[in-house]
Amino acid sequence: MRRLYPTMQNPLRLSPRLQTAALAVRSGSVAADVGTDHGYLACALVQMGRCGKVYASDINHGPLEQAVKTIRQYGLENRVFPVLSDGVKALPLDEISDVVIAGMGGDLIVSILQDARLYCPEKRLVLQPMTKPEVLRRGLCQAGFELLSETAVADGRFVYSVLTAAYTGRARQAGDLFSYTGLLLGQTGTEAVSYLRRVAGRLGKQRDGLLQTRRPDPVEIAKLETLINQIKGEIPDGKGYGTAALDG
Ligand SMILES: C[S@@+](CC[C@H](N)C(=O)[O-])C[C@H]1O[C@@H](n2cnc3c(N)ncnc32)[C@H](O)[C@@H]1O
Known part of the structure; x- marks a missing residue:
């Protein structure tokens, strides 16, 4: 579903994924x-x-040129400023309070977050990983960021999580359950449940793949089984785990 901002004369239409990220700013x-x-x-x-x-x-220059076109199209030259930058390196972070990083892999987001200027409790991160969200959650905990919220959002065939986080300096090791499900565990909204089902389905596929190897590692398989059952236990009507409906 595309959403419209009704108060604007020439409104931009954001996808549900980007709209959820925008609302977290x-x-x-x-x-x-x-x-x-x-x-x-x-x-x-x-x-x-x-x-x-x-x-x-x-x-990259190409995307930035595209952004410049969009800025001109909406007449926002005095409000939106294009910057060529690897991660946050060239950004004036002392002036910026909220940093959105959306549409990238969890590992790339973690590497971008290594800039010490982000280690500031007043700053808010809004993060939307396309892949490896477990790497992102783990990386945030390790670097001393606290997850403040997570919102699951369905967009097309996929369900994403939009995370917000802030620096506390309290670094910790995230367990597997937290890394894979974060603050979505225990949420009962349709999109959160769908997200958790898909995580369980993906881990089930991983386990099945391991079982098909010549020498399956029983420890690794048992670990995955435990994780899958823990997630299943938190999904309303989790008995569907392992069925086609959960394999997305
Ligand atoms: C898939 S697009 C996502 C666009 C938009 N944020 C979204 O969520 O729809 C990823 C963008 O990140 C840019 N990118 C990749 N690595 C980057 C980095 N280290 N620093 C800044 N931008 C990067 C790419 O050039 C590309 O334009």
């Missing part, structure tokens, strides 16, 4: 949209009235 913040690509999220943040100023950054 704090009102009144100066934001950065890292890996902006088309620039939609950066421009929508201003259009929505959430941010007065947004930096739209990308590591």
